[in-house]
Amino acid sequence: MPQYKAPLRDIQFVMHELLNAEQHYDKISAYAGTNRELIDGIIEAAADFCENELSPINHSGDQEGCHYDDGVVTTPKGFKEAYQKYIELGYPSLAVSAEHGGQGLPGSIGNAISELVGTANWSWGMYPGLSHGAIRTIEHHGNEQQKEVYLTKLVSGIWTGTMCLTESHAGSDLGIIRTKAEPNEDGSYAITGEKIFISAGEHDMAENIIHIVLARLPGAPKGTKGISLFIVPKFNVNEDGSVGERNTVRCGSIEHKMGIHGNATCVMNFDAAKGFLIGPENRGLNCMFTFMNTARIGTAVQGLAASEGSFQGALMYARERLAMRSLTGPKNPEKEADPIIVHPAVRNMLMTQKAFAEGGRALVYLLSQFADIVEAGDNEEEKKYADNILSLLTPIAKAFLTETGSESAKHGVQIYGGHGFISEHGMEQIVRDTRIACLYEGTTEIQALDLLGRKVLQTQGALLKDFTKIIHKFCEANKDNAAMAEFLEPLAALNKEWGDLTMQIGMKAMQNPNEVGAAAVDYLYFSGYVTFAYLWARMALVAQEKLAGDTTETDFYNAKITTARFYFKKLLPRTRSHVDVIATGVESLMALDAEHFAF
Numbered sequence: 001m002p003q004y005k006a007p008l009r010d011i012q013f014v015m016h017e018l019l020n021a022e023q024h025y026d027k028i029s030a031y032a033g034t035n036r037e038l039i040d041g042i043i044e045a046a047a048d049f050c051e052n053e054l055s056p057i058n059h060s061g062d063q064e065g066c067h068y069d070d071g072v073v074t075t076p077k078g079f080k081e082a083y084q085k086y087i088e089l090g091y092p093s094l095a096v097s098a099e100h101g102g103q104g105l106p107g108s109i110g111n112a113i114s115e116l117v118g119t120a121n122w123s124w125g126m127y128p129g130l131s132h133g134a135i136r137t138i139e140h141h142g143n144e145q146q147k148e149v150y151l152t153k154l155v156s157g158i159w160t161g162t163m164c165l166t167e168s169h170a171g172s173d174l175g176i177i178r179t180k181a182e183p184n185e186d187g188s189y190a191i192t193g194e195k196i197f198i199s200a201g202e203h204d205m206a207e208n209i210i211h212i213v214l215a216r217l218p219g220a221p222k223g224t225k226g227i228s229l230f231i232v233p234k235f236n237v238n239e240d241g242s243v244g245e246r247n248t249v250r251c252g253s254i255e256h257k258m259g260i261h262g263n264a265t266c267v268m269n270f271d272a273a274k275g276f277l278i279g280p281e282n283r284g285l286n287c288m289f290t291f292m293n294t295a296r297i298g299t300a301v302q303g304l305a306a307s308e309g310s311f312q313g314a315l316m317y318a319r320e321r322l323a324m325r326s327l328t329g330p331k332n333p334e335k336e337a338d339p340i341i342v343h344p345a346v347r348n349m350l351m352t353q354k355a356f357a358e359g360g361r362a363l364v365y366l367l368s369q370f371a372d373i374v375e376a377g378d379n380e381e382e383k384k385y386a387d388n389i390l391s392l393l394t395p396i397a398k399a400f401l402t403e404t405g406s407e408s409a410k411h412g413v414q415i416y417g418g419h420g421f422i423s424e425h426g427m428e429q430i431v432r433d434t435r436i437a438c439l440y441e442g443t444t445e446i447q448a449l450d451l452l453g454r455k456v457l458q459t460q461g462a463l464l465k466d467f468t469k470i471i472h473k474f475c476e477a478n479k480d481n482a483a484m485a486e487f488l489e490p491l492a493a494l495n496k497e498w499g500d501l502t503m504q505i506g507m508k509a510m511q512n513p514n515e516v517g518a519a520a521v522d523y524l525y526f527s528g529y530v531t532f533a534y535l536w537a538r539m540a541l542v543a544q545e546k547l548a549g550d551t552t553e554t555d556f557y558n559a560k561i562t563t564a565r566f567y568f569k570k571l572l573p574r575t576r577s578h579v580d581v582i583a584t585g586v587e588s589l590m591a592l593d594a595e596h597f598a599f
Contacts, residue, residue, distance in 0.1 A: 002313035002426055004055040004120045006047030009556065010358060011112060012040065014365050017542050021108070024369050030097075030376040031106045039109060042094070046113045049089060050120035053082045058121040061262030062429050066203075068254045073202040073264045079124055083157075083205040092128055092157030096135060100151040107375060108368035114298060115364065118305035122433050123262030127160060127200045133295050134161025134212050138231070141279040141287040149237055150210055160206040163295070164195040164213040164232075164268055165288070172446055174214060174285060175223040181215040181230060181275060190272035191215050191232050194252070197440070201266030202234075202251035208243050209234040211268070213275060214284050221282065229284030230275035249273040259432030296398040297367060299441045303401030304360035306434035310412030311353035313427055317416055318346055340415070348570065349411035355536070355567045356404040358560075362535040363397050385466065392455050392463040393531070399447035400528030402437035409434050448520035451527065457506055457516065464502060471495045471534045483544055487537040487568055494530045494575060501526065501579065508585060518586035522578040529575045533568065540564035 015021040016036060025034040061076035086092070095110030096102025110132070117125040135154050138146055153159040170176050179193025191213055195201075202209065211232040220226030236244040252267040279287035322337035331338045340346045370393070373386035409430040413420035420427040438444050456464050475492040478484050505523065508515040543560035551557065 002309075002316055004051055004058075004309065005312060006043075006051060006116050006119075007308060007357075007361075008044065008047055010361065011043060011115075013539075013542075013556075013560075014358075014362050015039065015112065017546070018362060018539055019365055019369060021369075024108075024372070025106060027378075028106075028372060028376050029378050030104065031372065034106060034109075042105070042109060043112055043116070045089070046091065046116050049085065049091075050116040053085055054117060054121035054124055057082060057124070058262075059426050059429065061121065061123055062259075062433075063261075063423070065261035066254055066264040068251070068264075071202070071250045071252070072204075073251060073254060073266070074204050075127075075264070076262050079127075079262065080205050082124060083127060086128060087157040092131065093155045095132075096155045097139070100135075100139060100147060101155040106368075106372045108365065108372050111297065111301060111364060111368040111371075114301050115304055115308075115361070118301050119309045121262070122302060122305060123260045126260065126263045127203060127205055128157065129298055130163065130200045131157070131159075131161040132298070133163055134210055137212055137229075137287060138278065141229070142231070143278075146231060146276065146278060149241065150231065150233075153208065153241075154210060158206060159208040159210055160200060160203075161210045161212060162198055162201050162268075163288070164198050164201070164211050166197055167194060168196050172442060174227065177214055177216070177227065179213065179215040179270065181217050181228060181277075182272075183218075184274070189215075189217075189230060189275045189277060191230055191249075191270045191275040192272050193270050195268045195270070197255070198266045198268045199263055199440075201264060201268045202254075203264050207235075208237075211249065212278070212288070213270065214288065215275070217281055224285050226282050227284040228281050229278045229287045231278050232270065232273050232275040236274055247273050258435060259429065260436060295441045296394050296447075297364070297371065299437050300360075300364055300367070300394075300397040300401040302434060302437040303398075303403070303405030304357065304364055306402075306405030306430055306437070307353055307357035307360055307408035310409045310427065310430045311350065311357050313425070313430070314353060314412045314415040315341075315350060317419075317425075318350060321416075346415055349415055351563065351566045352571065353408040353411055355532075355563055355571060356401075356408050358539070358563065359532040359535055359567065360401045360404065362539060363393070363401065363531065366535070367393055367397055388463050388466050389470075392451070392467055395442075395447040395451040395455065396524065396527050396531055398441060399438075399444040399451075399524055400531070402434070403444055403525075404528075405434050406431070406438055444524070445521055448524040449517065452502075452505065452520045452523045453516050456502055457509065461499070461502055461506075464499070467531075468495050468498055471530075474534065474538065478541060481541075481544075484537070484541060487533075487540055487564060490568060490572060491530075491533050491537050494533060494572075497579070498527065498530055501582065505582065512586060514586045514590060518589050519582045522581045526575050526578040526582075529572055529578075533572050536564040536567045 022036055025031040057078040064076040067074040093102040094105050095107045098104040131154055138150055154161055167177050181189040181191050183189055213230045213232045214227050215230055216226055217228050232249055233247055236247050238244040248271040250269050252269045255265040257265055318341040319339055321340045323340050324337055326338050326342040331342045370386040370390045374383055377383040412427040416425055416427050419425050475488045505519045540561050543557040546557045
């Protein structure tokens with residue numbers, strides 16, 4: 001089982017050299033003074049916790065899984081103890097405003113820590129991870145009493161949170177949920193229904209669990225316009241803030257899953273459970289988007305974590321495993337064979353993992369900075385602009401990073417060969433754990449429809465233009481830099497093609513709306529590869545500038561440029577196949593009648 005090692009140098013590169021974190025924070029009055037010493041100190045401490053507390057219980061947690069006994073869920077050995085240390089270190093409160101008991105640090109630092117936690121032990125990280133969305137939802141939409149009762153305990157980590165959205169018949173179509181909310185005389189509501197796939201819905205790590213639940217009020221309109229949002233605690237809360245009697249919400253079972261065995265995925269039964277309306281009636285889905293956007297960024301982090309974790313394990317093995325000789329002659333003549341890292345096929349897989357991990361880190365951290373501005377920016381125009389960029393990039397990040405994470409995990413098994421298929425090496429666990437990331441918080445296909453249909457076509461390309469202008473300005477600003485030509489020329493061409501491709505799809509969709517569905521997934525992949533190309537070009541430029549100065553880290557910066565070159569030569573050409581598929585349109589997809597599909 002590979003021992004996780006936090007990629008601190010690359011995190012520092014992205015935060016400080018690529019994205020200029022200190023300057024970013026100083027532009028936001030709420031975060032001004034968040035300096036590099038503070039940032040690095042927090043991240044280094046988190047790295048120590050993740051390497052020494054979470055990574056050692058990752059494999060054992062997968063092997064043991066959660067235990068279910070008549071509604072009671074017990075987490076794997078070591079999980080509860082690690083959570084108590086996490087609370088003691090103050091991580092649950094890190095990126096929450098001081099007004100509600102938090103430390104008031106930027107969410108972008110919190111997301112960097114989420115990467116460390118997720119790569120070290122994704123299953124464990126889901127327990128505190130779900131709380132962040134609950135905190136944000138109550139913080140943004142709860143009334144003062146709700147904030148007073150629930151936020152302090154959630155922020156401290158003493159209580160944890162969940163989101164209870166889907167039902168067995170609904171999946172991602174939340175407009176058809178059936179859970180109902182009947183008004184009580186005391187102003188509360190009786191919540192009745194069954195929710196499925198509730199991550200961290202029941203466990204033994206916190207004294208109370210606060211469920212954020214979607215349900216329908218009597219007489220509510222059909223569809224998504226008739227959904228309201230409710231706070232439903234596992235234990236009711238006394239007037240003095242202490243835990244009271246058990247509420248009538250119960251875990252009916254936990255799922256037997258492909259992966260993330262250390263996290264309890266629960267069926268939650270609400271039997272006239274006492275709940276409290278949060279936000280306006282019938283506006284629950286709007287309020288929940290606060291939660292869902294946070295969760296989608298968090299899921300993008302899982303894709304990054306899969307690429308990083310599988311790369312670390314595969315690189316270690318490829319350096320040590322001996323098999324065959326290099327085609328250009330022995331590289332290790334004193335031994336019976338060469339290490340497999342000398343073989344081009346293995347190099348291709350390792351470089352793909354490395355490019356996806358480091359490109360994914362750049363995208364998540366960039367996204368996080370825009371989220372900082374939306375959350376706490378001082379200028380309304382800048383906040384609106386950041387929100388537009390965030391709206392466009394979130395579905396790209398969620399879907400593209402999880403799909404590339406899944407590909408990276410597959411490469412990790414492949415590099416190990418038969419040993420990768422054996423559980424003791426830990427590589428197959430990454431494949432199993434990360435596969436869910438392509439599904440929850442909206443599947444890749446749903447994210448693709450959101451990107452192309454809602455974010456691009458419904459805005460008549462306005463959101464896309466905001467981002468392609470950023471890329472265009474970058475290319476123009478550096479067009480006289482001969483050393484950047486190998487990156488800027490293909491990037492500029494693809495950036496223009498992005499707009500042209502969008503227009504072509506839009507014209508076809510005017511004749512047949514199914515053209516959007518036919519093109520969406522390939523369009524998302526195209527968008528993801530171009531977005532990564534922009535970030536890799538920026539990273540290459542930073543590395544060139546550092547090498548031109550006085551640096552002792554020539555190997556690190558040369559590796560950046562080499563990886564950027566690999567990305568542009570070996571991965572970016574994948575855009576051509578996606579363009580070709582989009583051009584074929586919808587006809588072949590819909591030609592076969594449903595009743596003629598054969599088994």
